Amino acid sequence: MLQFVVARAGWRSLALRCAVVALAWAAMPVSAGDAPAAGNRLAGEDTDAREALRLGERIYRQGIGVDGAPLRAIAAGDVPVDGTMFTCVNCHRRSGIGSLEGPLIALPINGKELSVPRRRAGAWNPSTQGQGPGSPERWTLPPRFQMQDLRPPYTDETLVRALRAGVDPTGRVLSRAMPRYVLSERDMAVLTQYLKQLSTDTDPGATEETLRFATVVTDGVSDTDRDAMLAVLRAHIDARNTQTRPYERRAKAGPFYKTEKFGAYRRLELDVWELTGPADTWREQLEAHYRAEPVFALLGGIAAGPWAPIHEFCEDHEIPAIFPVTDQPVVSDSDWYTLYYSKGLHQEGEAAARFLQHSKKLESGARVLQLFRPDTRGADAARGFREAWKENAGTNLDSRPLYADDELSAVLNSVAAEGIAAVILWLDGEEVISGLRGPLAESDTAAPIFASWTLTQTELGRVPLVARERLYLTYPYSLPDLMEQRSRGIEAWLRARQIAPGNAEIQAKMYFLGWMLPGVLSEIRSEFFRDYFLEAFEMMPDQDYAIPIYQRVSFGPDQRYVVKGCYIVRLTGDDPTRPVAVSDWVIH
């Protein structure tokens, strides 16, 4: 077993480097003999092959070798790294198509790319040379622009050498950021199999001419909300599709150096998947819709109730879902396929917990009382609060569900007022007002009361004057002045397209989705792989201009909630229904 010891003196580290390379070269004659049968689609046919793919994926995505131990490697010359620090997926991404970070390029290593020569910059690399609309001459560079391929296709042997010794098939030394791996023969075999089938065939929903999306609407969503969403989404798609004729013409007859750009163009289709009945029947209906007409991804969508059934469908089928309209998302650190605006009420709970802990000095022995009703959005907020709350300095969180026949006043009366440092009410407007007028008004304590703007906003005009001093609200939007200012652009856009203003939040969310979509599609060019589509969103810079309802949204690798903040506000301004921020957008 190679010991990774960093020597301090120069000559020893040189000897170490030589030893690593020597070991790699010595281990090189790899026989792919114990690899499972080659082929792009192995699922369902051969248990060994399925197992090999699973192990290959585990190396690629988790950095765990066939023996169950983390992979070991050297990066930056002499720095030992193991598979749990970072592995293939970090730089080359789930699609295998790679990434760009500052000046550092992680090249594509998906099957489609490894199996063909790599061309010089500026030359598109179709999977079959000479393919594409129009004359073949349009798809090849004039001779004076042609250069030699940068490298020939990888073989099993040259792939081993790249991973172990860090040289490509032409002998080029790979970047210092690329680790030199210690990989057994079995590791190499399963990884090679995995890479060969990674992002090789275009994903369903993409044809030579069209790219098909669907949007989900369930029972229980009002017609006005449904129409508000569809009108904006369709308007964006129609606007984009007006380019179809010129792009298709240019793909056939345009200049050679634009062939990829125009050839990548697809007309967009949008199906509406209506889901009827109770939520536990939605999965079956989704499967049926998908079988009837597979789509590349879901865009937008509204559900009456938690988004979970649709989230799980997408996760299981590895179908991207972009920006559904929901404040009951699935909150997960590891699920990958749904890109949400925010964590909804969960996020409001987190913000309240952080604000309370960092801004209010809680004394030792202080109790914080949290009340919520199970299976409501308030319960999501309570969960967020609990998860963000840090037990420290002797404070304790007393978190209580209110069941159907529990009455708020009774519960508040039964709780000793002594020692309560804050009361958190994740309840709807009516209940919060009744609490503010009843027991909480009568108590001596000046303990702050927290509630959610989202759950109470319609009733806030009825908050008693004296209670306004104590009331703090979680407010997950941009502040009113900014929101109003930024909304003017969208309002003008809607008017120009003769779309009646509807639910402003829904329309703003669909507007932003439509705003981002062309840039993302341009990014993925002709690589119609679902993972790559999501990765293109990940690479986008922070946005604030086109999304008036949020202060800012930001993307990032594996980040699936683009709204990072939530204000804490009070109603202490001249207008009692207009919030005044008392925190930053993001609270640490």
Next chain:
Amino acid sequence: MCKLSLRIACHTLAVITSVTLGAYPGASVAEDGPAGGHHVHRDPAVVAPKDAKPAAGHNHGPDAQAAHHHDGHAHHAQMLRQQTYTRTETEYSVPDVTLTNQDGDRVALRELLTGSKPVLLNYIFTTCTTICPVLSASFGQMRRTQGAGIENVRLVSISIDPEHDSPDRLADYAQRFHAAEGWELLTGSRDDIIEVQKAFDAFRGDKMNHVPLTFLHAPGGERWIRLEGFPSADELISEYRQAIADQRATSM
């Protein structure tokens, strides 16, 4: 060969070498600037992200490169020397801001960076794909190395994605790299973080544009050593020793 063909050949040669040799370091491949004005020599089969102005309606295709010209020969020669990083010395003035570390504690940055301990500083974010994991592994390795004086160094990483990188996420990140004690990972308000990056000439508009940077500071004075690229642990240690020695020499 006519002049135009020669220029094209030099240009494409420069592009090939910059692509093949990973565009490092000091090749000034990336022009610094606001998120909109970023030109990169890159392989458009991996065309990326953010030349991005707001995403709508803009196509960022390979055509953007056609306008770039380069002195191909000097570029090529530099690449062939296989430098792993470039080194410069500058004075930076640390802004007087308060950031938050992975334990949720408030930290006065100026005190942290200009105190009595030598400092190694870099900029990271926890979902960074390529650059930060390598830099952080190097920090971890630096810390683990035995040797007189190394254990006194203070390692500091500042998040350039402060809205996502909460103290909890920083703590998880530190665990991932088996961080021993003496490694402060900092987050804060977006404005403060941008101010700090600008003070160190490390701000590139959007986090995905960032470059691999490591800074060294020996106690006393405002002089910082700036390393751009991926120094090995050995190289970091010698740079560190050199910085301490140089500081002693100047203060004598």
